[in-house]
Structures are given as structure tokens and as C-alpha cells.
Amino acid sequence: MIRVAISGAAGRMGRALIQAACQYEGIALGVASERPDSRLIGSDAGELAGAGTLQIPLVGNLREHGDAFDLLIDFTQPEVSLANLALCKDQGKAMVIGTTGFTPEQRQEIASAATEIPIVLAPNMSVGVNLCLKLLETAAQVLGDEVDIEIIEAHHRHKVDAPSGTALRMGEVVAETLGRDLNQCAVYGRLGFSGQRPRESIGFSSLRAGDIVGEHTVMFAAEGERVEIGHKASSRMTFALGAMRASQWVSGKPPGLYDMQDVLGLSKKVS
Numbered sequence: 327m328i329r330v331a332i333s334g335a336a337g338r339m340g341r342a343l344i345q346a347a348c349q350y351e352g353i354a355l356g357v358a359s360e361r362p363d364s365r366l367i368g369s370d371a372g373e374l375a376g377a378g379t380l381q382i383p384l385v386g387n388l389r390e391h392g393d394a395f396d397l398l399i400d401f402t403q404p405e406v407s408l409a410n411l412a413l414c415k416d417q418g419k420a421m422v423i424g425t426t427g428f429t430p431e432q433r434q435e436i437a438s439a440a441t442e443i444p445i446v447l448a449p450n451m452s453v454g455v456n457l458c459l460k461l462l463e464t465a466a467q468v469l470g471d472e473v474d475i476e477i478i479e480a481h482h483r484h485k486v487d488a489p490s491g492t493a494l495r496m497g498e499v500v501a502e503t504l505g506r507d508l509n510q511c512a513v514y515g516r517l518g519f520s521g522q523r524p525r526e527s528i529g530f531s532s533l534r535a536g537d538i539v540g541e542h543t544v545m546f547a548a549e550g551e552r553v554e555i556g557h558k559a560s561s562r563m564t565f566a567l568g569a570m571r572a573s574q575w576v577s578g579k580p581p582g583l584y585d586m587q588d589v590l591g592l593s594k595k596v597s
């Protein structure tokens with residue numbers, strides 16, 4: 327049985343993760359944590375998530391509960407994830423990170439910690455999105471430089487980072503396949519006299535509205551036809567169950583930085 331800690335337990339994903347941990351075979355909830363100043367500290371994690379009473383009260387300091395978990399699942403915000411990363415490194419725990427919005431320097435910090443502990447880092451843990459990442463490689467290979475590529479994503483009004491981590495990953499996959507540097511060719515929104523579109527641009531558009539769980543479309547548009555590869559999430563359980571699958575897969579693995587492509591056996595990496 328893998329005992330997981332869930333950080334950000336009262337958040338939108340935290341609650342879905344508690345529910346998923348309760349129903350996933352081979353996984354047990356060990357600890358659930360929230361901001362130390364949260365008024366929910368002490369309340370029962372299961373009741374909070376609508377999963378029944380678990381007798382697991384929310385804690386504010388995970389460091390004091392290292393003996394209650396083997397692996398930490400973190401869907402919070404970048405600074406919190408990095409504090410949790412330091413804890414996992416110190417205590418030799420595996421980590422599954424779903425948080426998005428990391429700077430390149432923060433990603434580097436995660437990569438360097440992964441020389442000491444096993445980490446799955448993925449901006450989207452749904453099987454469908456990870457299948458889309460594979461389909462995008464094929465689409466970019468076949469359609470190549472003959473098409474305009476635009477990535478459109480839509481999320482709920484509470485989301486704080488843009489473009490979404492998934493949209494950026496989709497852009498990276500397409501750019502890598504086409505031998506482009508995303509830092510050079512990405513265009514984030516357009517306004518005013520933006521000029522004609524250079525063919526090599528990869529455009530990003532972000533919508534924020536209501537309770538949209540997460541939608542992504544990558545458009546490959548030519549003269550006379552266009553291909554769209556898209557995904558719509560209708561429940562956060564799809565991400566939460568993906569995180570459980572990642573937790574089970576990464577437990578006992580050697581230190582390394584893994585992603586959902588590795589978890590699902592879709593990776594091109596030679597291991």
C-alpha cells in the first residue's frame with residue numbers, strides 16, 4: 327500500500343485527489359495539508375472532499391508528518407511546490423507534481439532535485455491529453471511547415487496562470503517536432519496592428535470563464551483545409567485518477583524526472 331500525502335487538500339484539485347485516493351486500489355491517504363493559516367486546519371479531509379469521515383485531520387506543516395506518508399502529491403502553486411520539493415528531498419520521498427506556472431529556473435530546480443528522488447512532473451495528468459500530445463507529434467510531422475499553428479485553451483475563472491501548462495507543453499511538442507525554438511516563435515495573444523502572421527509562429531490564446539474544467543485545441547490551418555486536435559475535460563477526477571496512476575508507477579523507481587508519457591508508456595526516451 328502506498329501512503330500518499332496530498333498538499334493543497336482543500337483546493338479544487340486537492341478535494342478530487344482525496345476522493346481518488348479513497349477509491350484507488352493500492353493507495354491510501356496518509357496526510358492532507360493546507361496553508362498553515364487556513365481555517366480548515368484540523369477538519370477531516372474525507373468530510374471536506376465529500377468522501378466520508380477518514381479520521382485524517384488537515385495539517386499545516388507537512389514536515390512534522392513525514393512518518394505518515396511515502397509519496398507527496400502536489401497540486402498547489404509554484405512556491406508551495408518548491409517548498410514541498412525541499413521537504414521530499416530532505417526526507418527521501420517520491421513526488422508527483424501537477425502544479426503549473428513554473429518559471430524556467432523553478433523547472434531547473436525540480437530537475438536538479440530529481441537527481442536525488444523520483445519525480446513525476448506533468449501539467450496534465452489525463453490520459454486523453456497525453457494521447458493528444460502523441461497525435462500532435464504525428465500531425466506536426468505530416469503537416470510540417472505548410473500550416474499555421476494556433477493553440478487555444480479555456481479554463482475556469484479562478485485559474486491564475488496563462489497560457490495553461492498543457493497549452494505550453496502542446497506548443498513545446500509541436501515546436502520540438504518542427505525543429506523550432508518555442509521561445510523564438512511563440513506569440514501570446516494579438517492586439518492592434520499585429521501585422522501579417524509569420525508562418526513559423528505558434529500562437530496561444532487563453533480564455534477564462536465560469537467553471538470550465540479545461541479545454542485545449544491545436545489548430546493546423548492550411549489554404550483549403552484545417553486539422554484540429556482537441557481535448558475537453560469535464561471532471562477533475564480525470565486529472566486526479568491520473569495522479570494516482572502516476573503515484574503507483576513512480577513508487578520504487580530510481581531518482582529521475584518523469585512525465586505522464588513515461589507513466590503511460592508513450593515516451594520516446596530510452597530508459
Ligand SMILES: NC(=O)c1ccc[n+]([C@@H]2O[C@H](COP(=O)([O-])OP(=O)(O)OC[C@H]3O[C@@H](n4cnc5c(N)ncnc54)[C@H](O)[C@@H]3O)[C@@H](O)[C@H]2O)c1
Nearest residue numbers: 334336337338339360361401402424425426449450451565
Ligand atoms: N497536472 C494536472 O493534471 C492539473 C490539473 C488541474 C490543475 N492543475 C494545476 O494544479 C494547481 C492547483 O489547481 P487548483 O485548481 O486545485 O487550485 P486551488 O487554488 O483550488 O488549490 C490550491 C490549494 O493549495 C493551497 N495551499 C496554498 N498554500 C499552501 C501550503 N503552504 N501548503 C498546503 N496547501 C497550500 C491553497 O489554499 C488551495 O487550497 C494549479 O497550478 C493548476 O494549474 C494541474
Ligand SMILES: O=C(O)C1=N[C@H](C(=O)O)CCC1
Nearest residue numbers: 426449450485490491492540
Ligand atoms: O484547472 C487548472 O488550473 C488546470 N490546469 C492545468 C494546466 O494549466 O494545463 C491542466 C488543466 C486544469
